[in-house]
Amino acid sequence: MTAPAFDAAFRDRLDLLLHWRRDVRHFRRDPVAEGAMQALFAAAALAPSVGNAQPWRFVRLRSPGLRETLAAHVDTASAAAADRLPDAERRARYARLKLHGLREAPELLAVFSDEAPAAGHGLGRATMPEMLRYSTVMAIHTLWLAARAHGIGLGWVSILDPTYVTALLDVPAEWTLIALLCIGYPEAPAATPELARRGWQAREPLADRIVER
Template identity: 50%
Template sequence: MTSGPEFPDDFRAELVNLFRWRRDVRRFKPTPLPEGALERFINLASIAPSVGLSQPWRFVMVESAQCRAAIRACFERCNAEALASFGGERAALYARLKLAGLNEAPCQFAVFADRATEQGHGLGRLTMPATIEYSAVMAIHTFWLAARAEGIGVGWVSILDPVEMATILEAPPEWTLVGYFCVGYPSEDHSVPELEREGWEFRRPSTVITR
């Protein structure tokens, strides 16, 4: 049996620092990423845990101007609907938030979860089929941390219509959209999330319930 590695104190401290500096980036520089960076991050994402070792994540790189324009239009419609759902001060605050990096981010991709995948032979999914989507989220988080470790930011754009996105990206019907992501160098860095800086919401201590 091979023993696992022992991580020293300074590594663990840096790991905590990485967790704290993992921001949802909303403003990007147009600077291209180093060659091979995306492929490297995706390879690291693929070692994330997944139910039954199903690896159900499907990365769809979005490079064409036509697709990006359609996605921006989808976002603008959904964002207008979201703005209309708020009232008073919340509406004014929402209007100030920059909720997408769709115009600046040099790299953009969607992540889908493939519920029809045969990999994993269905292990662990019978009673909780949503673990397929949860597995895709684990891969996304692994990608996010790998990128942040190299000073590259990731922004999650969730104000989108999943059905319209599937049509734009010609996704198979058995694929479920998990998220759309902008990737690039942040135009500014903050240790505090923008939503906290703007007063939208504040991080709360963890709650643990014992039964």
Template identity: 45%
Template sequence: MEMTKATGFDESERNAVYRAIRERRDVRRGFLPEPIPNELLHRLLEAAHNAPSVGLMQPWRFIVVRELAVRQKVHQIFLDANKQALASYEGEKQQSYAGMKLEGILEAPQNLCIVCDSQSSQGHQLGRRTMPETAIYSAVCAIQNLWLAARAEGIGVGWVSILEPTLLREALKIPGHITPVAYLCLGYVDAFATDPDLERAGWETRTPLKSVLSLDEYDSRWDQGRPAS
């Protein structure tokens, strides 16, 4: 088996990796009409396909969504789910929610649905007998790979989770044994925000690393509703 020497990347390469992680954003606005070239889309999907997976099961499946009529169906599913979500809030929180843009389904020239085949025989159940949910976790690793590669390529990605899964299955003809994991909007954008949209909108603030870090055992302060300060 061919091996490579276990050395780190040089400084510029390390900086690029950490920059992609630091500057990755969930993009909902500012998509440009220019389509993503097929060779670039392939690179992004290849990056996703190189993600780690338990038992080497590679449970992810990629549904590229380009047809406007299909995206319109998905957009309507979002509108209905978003209306229900809005009704679940009250007062200032409801007003704040109503003012946020939470998808770019029609604006982005490219949509992508990533689903997971948790029952796939590939991998021979290695690592899944005690934790079957690791199949979904593996698919999420693929999503993160794609997201970081997209940022490095100057492509915006927005994850739309305000969708009723059953209706999304119907719109994309996803069979019952397959789990929809992420519906993404992809495309070139006019700019990347310096801070996450939800933070700039005052919806939530990020917590420092020290508040979610413990040594040797679970920190009971985490059960008080927020990470420990």
């Protein structure tokens, strides 16, 4: 078999996709077609995983009651986080941010990592069991890029109590919550990420993140 060649045009498009990935907070209410959702799951399943353990577990949240309970929980956690900020200016900036689309996004997805998967037979994680969680994060990132390529937005909600959310969703004890995701069509495209546009945090120079030894 001959491996496919990815030419300069493809690499340019891939670079464009990476630059236009966004953490979306503002969603239209249009439903996402089931075929599109299944395509995203299929893409996520192509992510690398330690020992080929494939530890990601996706829970689709369909209940309106669960949706509102989660939204209220995140609102409460967000208010508490704002109170812990050190100065009034930062609190004011925080108040201007929209931190989730749990009430608007047509699809909500909780992503868990199975800490004891049968697949993989323990390969590669004897000294670093957290590799299972890293593998699940890779699946999320793969899904995120696939979503953007389909014109679908994704927002990762992290201002929450994972113990509370795990209990609320009644999943197996060996599953660890990694992400709560909002999925749907963005209200409008934006060339600059929202946190940079609103003065919270710009992307810093790459050179500051690379060291040599």
